[in-house]
Amino acid sequence: MNAHICGDYKTSYKKDMVLFQTPFSKFWIIVFLVSLCIIPLFLDDYVLYVCNMIGIAIIGALGLNILTGFTGQISLGHGAFLGIGAYASAYLVMDLGFPFFIALPCAGVITAMFGMVFGIPSLRLKGLYLAIATLAAQFIIEYLMVHVEFVTNGVLGKMVDFPSIMGFSFDTDLKYFYLVATMAVIAVTVAKNIVRTRPGRAFIAIRDQYISAEVMGVNLFKYKLMAFAFSSFLAGIAGSLWAHYVTIITPEHFTIGVSIEYLAMIIIGGMGSIIGSIFGAVFMVLLPEVLRSLSGVLSGEFPMIVNLFAAIKEGIFGLIIIGFLVYEPDGMAHRWQMIKAYWKLWPFSY
Amino acid sequence: MWPALSPVLQEAIGTMDFFLQLLVSGVVVGSIYALVALGFVLIYKATGVINFAQGEFLMVGAYVCLAMVAQLHIPFWIAFVLTMVVTVVSGLIIERLALRPMIGEPIISIIMLTIGLSSVLKCVVLVVWGPNNRVYPQFFSQVPIHLGPVVISQVYIWSVGFAILFLTLFTLFFRYSSSGIAMRAVADDQQAALSMGISVKKVFAMAWCIAFLVAGVGGVFLGNINVVNVSLGFFGLKVFPAVILGGLDSIPGAIVGGLLIGVLEALTGGYIDPIVGGGTKEVIPFVILVIILMVKPYGLFGTPEIEKV
Numbered sequence: 179m180n181a182h183i184c185g186d187y188k189t190s191y192k193k194d195m196v197l198f199q200t201p202f203s204k205f206w207i208i209v210f211l212v213s214l215c216i217i218p219l220f221l222d223d224y225v226l227y228v229c230n231m232i233g234i235a236i237i238g239a240l241g242l243n244i245l246t247g248f249t250g251q252i253s254l255g256h257g258a259f260l261g262i263g264a265y266a267s268a269y270l271v272m273d274l275g276f277p278f279f280i281a282l283p284c285a286g287v288i289t290a291m292f293g294m295v296f297g298i299p300s301l302r303l304k305g306l307y308l309a310i311a312t313l314a315a316q317f318i319i320e321y322l323m324v325h326v327e328f329v330t331n332g333v334l335g336k337m338v339d340f341p342s343i344m345g346f347s348f349d350t351d352l353k354y355f356y357l358v359a360t361m362a363v364i365a366v367t368v369a370k371n372i373v374r375t376r377p378g379r380a381f382i383a384i385r386d387q388y389i390s391a392e393v394m395g396v397n398l399f400k401y402k403l404m405a406f407a408f409s410s411f412l413a414g415i416a417g418s419l420w421a422h423y424v425t426i427i428t429p430e431h432f433t434i435g436v437s438i439e440y441l442a443m444i445i446i447g448g449m450g451s452i453i454g455s456i457f458g459a460v461f462m463v464l465l466p467e468v469l470r471s472l473s474g475v476l477s478g479e480f481p482m483i484v485n486l487f488a489a490i491k492e493g494i495f496g497l498i499i500i501g502f503l504v505y506e507p508d509g510m511a512h513r514w515q516m517i518k519a520y521w522k523l524w525p526f527s528y
Numbered sequence: 529m530w531p532a533l534s535p536v537l538q539e540a541i542g543t544m545d546f547f548l549q550l551l552v553s554g555v556v557v558g559s560i561y562a563l564v565a566l567g568f569v570l571i572y573k574a575t576g577v578i579n580f581a582q583g584e585f586l587m588v589g590a591y592v593c594l595a596m597v598a599q600l601h602i603p604f605w606i607a608f609v610l611t612m613v614v615t616v617v618s619g620l621i622i623e624r625l626a627l628r629p630m631i632g633e634p635i636i637s638i639i640m641l642t643i644g645l646s647s648v649l650k651c652v653v654l655v656v657w658g659p660n661n662r663v664y665p666q667f668f669s670q671v672p673i674h675l676g677p678v679v680i681s682q683v684y685i686w687s688v689g690f691a692i693l694f695l696t697l698f699t700l701f702f703r704y705s706s707s708g709i710a711m712r713a714v715a716d717d718q719q720a721a722l723s724m725g726i727s728v729k730k731v732f733a734m735a736w737c738i739a740f741l742v743a744g745v746g747g748v749f750l751g752n753i754n755v756v757n758v759s760l761g762f763f764g765l766k767v768f769p770a771v772i773l774g775g776l777d778s779i780p781g782a783i784v785g786g787l788l789i790g791v792l793e794a795l796t797g798g799y800i801d802p803i804v805g806g807g808t809k810e811v812i813p814f815v816i817l818v819i820i821l822m823v824k825p826y827g828l829f830g831t832p833e834i835e836k837v
Contacts, residue, residue, distance in 0.1 A: 493651025499644035
């Protein structure tokens with residue numbers, strides 16, 4: 179089944195861009211999707227909770243990776259965009275009485291609009307300057323989340339119900355898992371298809387050499403805005419799913435720390451790589467959980483760990499980011515490629 | 529005060545006093561902004577890196593000096609000098625371990641690296657000194673100084689004085705000393721500087737040392753004005769509007785930008801916050817930042833980048 183010729187013998191562009199390079203990979207994707215449907219039935223609530231958080235993080239990280247990894251536009255405001263999605267969806271469902279399945283895409287669209295507004299400066303600003311502009315966006319949106327009280331209920335937080343579609347309420351971790359998993363699979367598929375078609379190629383061209391891209395006929399303004407819109411659309415979806423899952427949202431959930439966490443996801447996972455976003459999201463969600471259980475074990479001997487857990491978590495988080503940047507700048511996706519390449523010809527590798 | 533004056537006039541004088549008071553506190557905070565912004569601009573000029581950990585450098589400076597004064601009972605001025613030594617050494621270590629491997633990496637990686645650095649520094653401070661607020665033992669005299677209608681506490685005068693001292697010192701350093709000129713050369717063109725026999729590595733190390741030093745000094749004075757806690761780290765983010773306003777690569781720009789943002793913050797804090805209820809003070813510099821970026825992206829004194837294929 180793993181009959182894969184040694185070397186690349188692709189003769190057309192179409193062959194190079196095909197979604198599944200081998201029947202083998204198609205087979206494993208299907209196995210993965212089937213197990214995604216079956217395995218959750220045997221998991222306990224805590225594991226399902228972690229899985230749901232991973233699913234939401236995957237959607238958000240995909241969005242950021244499209245913008246930062248593929249288009250090269252650094253955004254330090256992703257956390258705030260998640261917040262906009264969360265509040266938009268909460269407001270639509272709780273105050274205006276929209277059904278969830280309409281509020282979810284609406285939240286995405288509203289966030290996309292905000293993203294486009296903050297994307298406009300990107301035409302004039304590059305690199306560092308854009309990073310600082312998005313940092314400003316983060317702070318301004320945070321301020322709005324605290325002060326526009328008729329929508330957000332300010333620092334007190336806003337209560338949100340579990341979503342329900344046609345009277346079916348996603349009120350357990352298991353039911354929510356299927357919702358999140360479906361959305362994540364759709365998001366990955368859409369993202370994968372965007373990056374292998376014209377918009378994706380335009381994004382990469384802008385990242386690599388924007389002047390040449392413009393000369394080649396890529397409309398910079400259009401594609402940069404498109405990247406911002408798509409990225410914040412996914413952030414909005416992730417925010418909405420998050421809000422309806424944790425059921426109470428406050429502005430503290432969408433601080434600069436969240437933006438940094440998402441940036442860390444795509445750097446650890448691998449920038450400019452769809453599978454990298456998934457790896458990064460899994461890693462960054464699992465990390466605090468692993469640390470928490472570790473601190474539970476160690477707290478018997480070092481009682482101070484419990485008090486300082488947040489601080490130590492942040493420190494380890496920082497060290498991991500630095501470690502990845504220094505030793506594995508292309509992230510886990512690169513490592514994954516290496517492992518795959520190694521096993522491809524195993525045991526007769528040369 | 530002036531019993532003969534009409535109430536309207538009295539109120540006008542009262543508002544004037546209030547305004548001056550705000551102005552003074554704005555200038556004080558602004559001068560510390562300028563000091564931290566100087567570190568920012570320096571690193572950017574010499575190495576092309578934006579340092580998101582500048583606020584944490586400031587926090588470390590404040591804590592180190594505090595520990596020496598409050599826990600080891602070292603006299604303040606000696607502790608102050610020792611803090612400067614510690615910050616310079618830390619700057620060297622950080623440059624060597626974290627920043628040097630990153631030479632030539634894309635901007636986003638370097639930004640993320642400094643962000644990672646900031647979380648590590650925050651963690652170290654929290655583990656060593658704990659999360660509680662701390663205050664410096666009273667060192668500067670409490671007796672305020674009256675300048676006309678404005679009342680200024682002595683620590684304010686000291687911080688502005690030191691900020692001016694350091695800013696002049698470094699301006700002179702860049703203009704006249706050979707190391708300063710070497711730094712400017714590296715900032716201008718690394719290859720040309722290398723071929724003239726300038727050690728780029730040394731220059732990078734020096735830039736980080738100086739940046740850590742000025743931030744540490746700023747931290748000591750800020751700690752004397754306010755309480756010392758981990759949120760001092762946010763100060764670094766608030767310096768961004770100042771550097772953008774002044775221009776990322778201009779030292780006079782850092783000074784002007786720092787002062788302007790400090791004054792603006794104090795004025796919004798005094799006049800607008802009571803109306804809308806808090807928080808405006810923190811956000812207004814960023815609103816200004818967005819406007820500047822849209823209108824004049826290279827700030828008041830920055831050099832525009834000209835890009836070629």
